[in-house]
Amino acid sequence: MKFKWMAAVAVVVAGVGLVGAGTAQAAGNAVLGGGSGLVFDNNSACSLTSIGYDSANRLVGLTAGHCASAGARLAAEKTLDAGVIGVVAYSDNGEGLDFAVLQFDPALVTPVRTVGPTTIAGLGAAPGPGATVCTSGRTSGSDCGVVWGGLEGSTINQSCSKPGDSGGPVTVGDRLVGMNQGRLTGLGGIGFNVPCVGAGNPLHSPAFFAPIDQILEAVNATGGVGAGFRPF
Numbered sequence: 001m002k003f004k005w006m007a008a009v010a011v012v013v014a015g016v017g018l019v020g021a022g023t024a025q026a027a028g029n030a031v032l033g034g035g036s037g038l039v040f041d042n043n044s045a046c047s048l049t050s051i052g053y054d055s056a057n058r059l060v061g062l063t064a065g066h067c068a069s070a071g072a073r074l075a076a077e078k079t080l081d082a083g084v085i086g087v088v089a090y091s092d093n094g095e096g097l098d099f100a101v102l103q104f105d106p107a108l109v110t111p112v113r114t115v116g117p118t119t120i121a122g123l124g125a126a127p128g129p130g131a132t133v134c135t136s137g138r139t140s141g142s143d144c145g146v147v148w149g150g151l152e153g154s155t156i157n158q159s160c161s162k163p164g165d166s167g168g169p170v171t172v173g174d175r176l177v178g179m180n181q182g183r184l185t186g187l188g189g190i191g192f193n194v195p196c197v198g199a200g201n202p203l204h205s206p207a208f209f210a211p212i213d214q215i216l217e218a219v220n221a222t223g224g225v226g227a228g229f230r231p232f
Helices: 002-014 212-222
Strands: 030-032 037-040 045-047 050-053 059-063 073-076 086-091 100-104 109-111 132-137 141-151 154-157 169-172 175-183 207-211
Touching: 030 073, 050 109, 132 154, 132 175, 132 207, 175 212, 207 212
Parallel strands: 030 109
Antiparallel strands: 037 045, 037 073, 050 059, 059 100, 073 086, 086 100, 132 141, 132 169, 141 154, 154 207, 169 175, 175 207
16 A cells, blocks of 8 residues: 555656646645655655745755755645645755755745644754653654754654654754654664654654754755745
């Protein structure tokens, strides 16, 4: 069933023209905010970190870099009838901070601050050990967990993370503090992998995220689409 669904997504994305080509006719409008599900023409599915505008007032968003390469087209998982709604403007392909910048077609996308219980009204610094952060993703939904500490530029926390949650927002209250990038499967040469059964069950391998200030510093350094990002 999973492969049939992904094949259907691929047909939808591949069958619509590129954003801005002027040939696609959308049947719907995609409502997107932090935690919304995205599908790409490489058959991957990930979560949107946040949506907003860059310094050139382009409608842009962020997700994990390992989700898709630059040039990949994307659709909204819950509004596939809108067709292709954007393109990956930049991706480090998971080889750096693991981030990608998305450029959306404003005629096809309605940005929102709130998706489910997650509201993003601004930016914040990643908290230290002992604090609680909350995550949101297209696979696991919403969950919260304690911060254990930092590791090689990432922040380790005990929230639920499953495939497809990559790129989702990490928040403290209504402040975006990070981008979820997956769960740990080993540390110090010792392998471990206890998948998350569901949000609310803390018995699983910890997740990790990149602080949003580091992500945005790297986005600004590209000098292109997404530079000067501010949440909607």
